[in-house]
Amino acid sequence: MARKRAPEEHENHERWLVSYADFITLLFAFFVVMYSISSVNEGKFRVLSHSLVASFSSQSRSMNPVQFGTATTSFPIAPTPLNRTPIKLDLPQSMDKDAIKVDPSRNKSSPEMSRLGEKVNNALKALLETELVSVRQSKNWLEIEINSKVLFTSGSSKLSPSARPVLRGLSNVLKTRNNKIHVEGFTDNLPIKNSIYPSNWELSAARAATVVRLFSAFGVTPKNLASIGYGEYQPKVSNDTAAGRSTNRRVVIVILATGFDPRLRNR
Numbered sequence: 001m002a003r004k005r006a007p008e009e010h011e012n013h014e015r016w017l018v019s020y021a022d023f024i025t026l027l028f029a030f031f032v033v034m035y036s037i038s039s040v041n042e043g044k045f046r047v048l049s050h051s052l053v054a055s056f057s058s059q060s061r062s063m064n065p066v067q068f069g070t071a072t073t074s075f076p077i078a079p080t081p082l083n084r085t086p087i088k089l090d091l092p093q094s095m096d097k098d099a100i101k102v103d104p105s106r107n108k109s110s111p112e113m114s115r116l117g118e119k120v121n122n123a124l125k126a127l128l129e130t131e132l133v134s135v136r137q138s139k140n141w142l143e144i145e146i147n148s149k150v151l152f153t154s155g156s157s158k159l160s161p162s163a164r165p166v167l168r169g170l171s172n173v174l175k176t177r178n179n180k181i182h183v184e185g186f187t188d189n190l191p192i193k194n195s196i197y198p199s200n201w202e203l204s205a206a207r208a209a210t211v212v213r214l215f216s217a218f219g220v221t222p223k224n225l226a227s228i229g230y231g232e233y234q235p236k237v238s239n240d241t242a243a244g245r246s247t248n249r250r251v252v253i254v255i256l257a258t259g260f261d262p263r264l265r266n267r
Contacts, residue, residue, distance in 0.1 A: 110139050112257055116177070117142055120255075123169040133166075140260040144170070148187075148207070148249035155194055157206035159214065167211060170253065171218035181215070182226045182254040182262060183208045188245035189232040205229025211251060 117137045124144070127133035132147040151163040159167075174181060185204035197203040208227035216222045232239075235248045256262055 110257060113137055113139065113142050116173070116179075116255060119173045120144060120170065123173050124166070127166065140257040141265060142255040144253040144255070146251050146253070147246070148251060149246070151211070151251055152207055155192060155197075155203070157197075157203065157210050159210060164214070167214050168218055171215050171220050174215065174255065175219035175221070178221070178224065179258060180224050180226070180256040180260075180262065181220065182228060182256070183211045183215075184228045184230060184252040184254065186230050186234060186236070186248060186250050186252070187232050188248045189235070189239040190245065200231040201229055203229075204231045207251060211253070 114137070117135065120135055120142065121128060124133055124135065127146075127150070128135065132150050134145045136143040136145070146166070150166065151159060153160055185206075185208035187200040187204045189200075192198070192200055192203055197206065205227065206229070208229055212225045212227040215225055232248075235244075236250070237244045237247050239245050239248060254262075254265070256265070
């Protein structure tokens with residue numbers, strides 16, 4: 001018995017219409033874009049047209065400056081100098097030169113500093129007869145200047161044997177008081193020549209700190225002590241001579257009056 005054949009599938013001959021429709025759609029979109037780009041903005045075109053017409057139809061311009069009104073006065077070629085009267089400023093009372101007066105009591109010693117100065121002079125009586133130690137007294141502070149050769153060996157912050165009795169005598173005067181004490185170290189301008197101190201800054205600071213530590217060990221209140229190193233940058237005299245350099249190598253012990261602000265000392 002013969003098998004029945006399946007009916008053949010009908011072939012679609014209109015598939016090209018899909019591609020054609022896509023092509024027509026893209027072509028339509030292309031022309032829409034081209035039309036939108038080529039469309040003229042009527043408002044902008046009108047503004048441009050009016051600007052061009054106004055530019056070419058205006059009257060010729062002159063290079064002469066515009067004159068307003070009628071000139072009635074002729075000015076001389078050379079300007080007339082002006083007479084200027086200097087203005088006098090009325091300075092306030094605090095700024096007037098005549099009002100600036102030096103307080104005569106500024107350099108007078110206070111009773112506190114006078115009593116302290118007497119005790120310091122008694123403690124340093126032997127050294128005050130030489131030029132290696134000096135005491136300067138002011139209203140708000142007392143300065144004890146000691147040449148470095150009394151306290152230290154050359155280029156070192158180690159105290160010499162003769163330094164301890166001197167500093168012990170001062171500490172006996174200061175340990176019963178509540179005054180602030182600043183110890184300041186100074187050097188000459190010769191570069192330091194050892195590996196311990198890179199510069200004179202460190203040497204001057206180390207010497208001041210050595211004196212502070214000794215004061216503390218001798219009973220002076222540590223919270224009242226401070227050490228400062230100035231190096232070579234605040235010489236007392238010129239460093240051009242050996243004598244001058246020796247003078248500049250010094251330690252200054254500053255004893256401040258009770259309640260005095262140390263920031264006001266150099267003003």
